[in-house]
Amino acid sequence: MALDFTTTQWITIGAGAIVSWLLLKWITSPSPKKFTVKVPEAADPKWTGKVLENPSIRDPSNPSTIVCYDPSTGYLIDTVPNPTVEEVKELYNRTAAAQVKWAKTTFEQRRTVLRSLLAFVLENQETICRVDCRDTGKTMIDASLGEIITTCAKLRWTIDNGESVLADDYRAPGLMMMYKHSKVVYQPLGVVSALVSWNYPFHNAIGPVISALMSGNGIIVKCSEYVAWSSKYYEQIIKTCLSVNGFDPDLVQFVPGFADVGEAVVQSGVNHVTFIGSPAVGKLVQRNASDYLVPCVLELGGKDCAILLKDSDLVQAIPVLMRGVFQNCGQNCIGIERIIVAAEIYEKVVEEMNTRIGKLRQGSILAEGEGVDCGAMTMGNQFEKLEALVQDAVSHGARLLRGGKRYHHPKHPSGQYFEPTLLADVTPEMDIANIEAFAPIMVIMKHQGPEDAVRIANLCPFGLGSSVFSADKKLAEKMCMQLKTGMANVNDFAVNYLCQGLPFGGVGISGYGRFSGKEGLRGLCVPKAFTTDRIPGVKTPIPPILDYPVQSAKKGWSFVSALNNLVYNPEVPAKVGACVDLAKANI
Incomplete structure (x- = not known):
């Protein structure tokens, strides 16, 4: 008797098979080793410290010390010594010694460490975010979106795909060499380094560690002086993770410090540098690395554009763009810093943004607990620059509809806040359209059609990420291909980074090289070209x-x-x- 299944029954059978496979995979997967790390006292929302009248990370009476404080309240958290060149070199030697053994580990051993790390992050995400908020001034939601979800995505992709990416890659030998096997063998570089920015101290530091460990390397992470306190806690997480799984914690070193520490790391003997920061500092890193012929990946920020065509779904696009601009108070390398809107919908978009921005609330999420949309600015020395950018735009014809200046919080007079700002009628020649603000400033520009929009977008020297919003998918895709950027999204913002199989990086003064994806993982290896005999007894005569x-x-x-x-x-x-x-x- 023949079985006659309906389409619904086939779908049910197929779905059941997939669920069964996932359950089997979950049941048979090894359980990660659990561990704990002591939580810093200042991570408690009830904690308070001495209020600094004029907070600064530098103490003139003790220049070798980093002052750690909460940017949203001005509370003094701690002081951390700035490492010496000799101390950096000693850390390198210890890491290099640990890497020799690590390079011999199997991919499964490396996955074991990453599984433990993933389990810890998921179980302790609230604490990780609280530490982040205390050191940077951001909100818990901004911390979760920028620190936890991104780190979990990277861990999950690397655990699932790292081995296949780094396995021997067989290539066609060609007709002349048909009797040979030819392949690429990916061997670890040794000790690599990452000089990372302060805006997401957990993910920016842990992300390079994940790739380094999977590729068999040791790593030194130079953490920003602005997040020296939280970085020490985050270092303990990865070191403890290595220890409980039976590996040398010296394999990973976090070194918070001033610029001289970054120079010392590059000169210590490392085999690769990943730098995340500004174009000006990136050039200095590149020059320093060139003296030692150390290869670099430079991610130098962006001035990302979002183009809205006249048929854009504004119900979907406007909330996405609000998040794209004001996530972490605009302190994002792939934050939306230019919204280029079709003339037909321009005033409607400006009016809606004006209304929404006017309702944003500022403060310390740890102190207030609720009612905070935008946190503090982590760097307290940028207000004059930001106000000058806004005023320059206004003097050249832009409309300042909201904000534009430093905000003096009534509860936290020592807090570092900048008002959520809206600038309309910005034109391509204005400084605000070409200089990365890294702040809660929404810039709206007008275009007269798809070609004009692309023209305006490409006038900016930055070229990191981009977005095009339209009901016409083919047109949006065509425009994305015309934009001079390293990344593009149709009807979305920055989701390419959650697709961890994709490379991350830009063009122009946004830098060069890629991290994440196959390209990033393989970039931490020596791609050794390798041939061997295919047929027994047949050799090259x-x-x-x-x-x-x-x-x-x-x-x-x-x-x-x-x-x-x-x-x-x-x-x-x-x-x-x-x-x-x-x-x-x-x-």
Whole structure:
């Protein structure tokens, strides 16, 4: 009797099979080793400290010390010593020694460490975010979106795909070498480094560690002086994770410090540098690394554009763009800093943004607990620059509809806040359209159609990420391909980074090189070209006519030129002629 299933039944069977496979995979997967790390006292929302009247990370009376404080309240958290060059070199030596053994581990051993780390992050995400909020001034939601979800995505992708990406990669040897196996073997570089920014201290530091460990490397992470306190806690997480799984915690070092520490890391003997920061500092890192021929990946920020065509779904697009601009108070390398809107919907978009921005609330999420949309600015020395950018735009014809200046919080007078700002009628030649603000400033520009929008977008020297919003998917995709950026999204913002299989990086003054994805993982390896014999007993012979000393240069030339025609010339008559020439050359 034949079985006659309906479409619904086939779908049910298929779904059941998938669920069964996932359950089996979950049941058979090894349980990660659990561990705990002591939580810093200042991570408690009830904690308070001495209020600094004029907070600064530098203490003039003790320049070798980093002052750690809460940017949202001005509370003094701690002081951390700035490492010396000798201390950095000693850390490198310890990491290099640990890496020798780590390089011999299996991919499964490396996955074991990453599984434990993933389990810890998921179980302790609230604490991780509280530490982050205390050190940077951001909100818990901003911390979760920028620190936890991104780190979990990277861990999950690396656990699932790292081995296949780094496995021996067999390549076609070509007709001439058909008797050979040819492949690329990905070998660890040794000790790599990452000089990372302060805006997401957990993810920016842990992300490079994940890739380094999976590729068999040790790593030194130079953490920003602005997040020295939280970085020490985050370092303990990864070191404890390594220890409980039976590996040397010296494999990973976090080194918070001023610029001289970054220079010392680059000069310590590391085999690779990943730098995340500004174009100006990136150039200095590149020059420093060039003296030691150390390869660099430079991620130098962005001035990301979002283009809205006249048929954009504003119900979907506007909330996405609000998050794209004001996530972490705009302190994002792939934050939306230019919204280029079609003339037909321009005023409608400006009006809606004006209304929404006017309702944003500022403060310390740890102190207030509720009622905070935007936290503090982590760096307290940028207000004059930001106010100057806004005023320059206004002087050249832009409309300042909201904000534009430093905000003095009534509860936290020592807090570092900048008002959520809206600038309309911005034009491409204004400084605000070309200089990365890294602040809660929404810039709206007008375009007269798709070609004009692309033209305006490409006038900016930055080229990191981009977005195009339209109901016409094909048109949006075409425009994305015309934008001079390293990344693009249709009807979305920055989700390419949650697709961890994709490379991350830009063009222009946004830098060069890529991290994340296959490209990022393989970039931490030596891609060794490797050949071996395919067929037993068949090896490369040197024909007598070509053996040294060469008996006849004329016959030798006839032989190799005929051989080239035989193998590579697509014309049949040429191949036949080559066979005749080979025979003659061997007579």
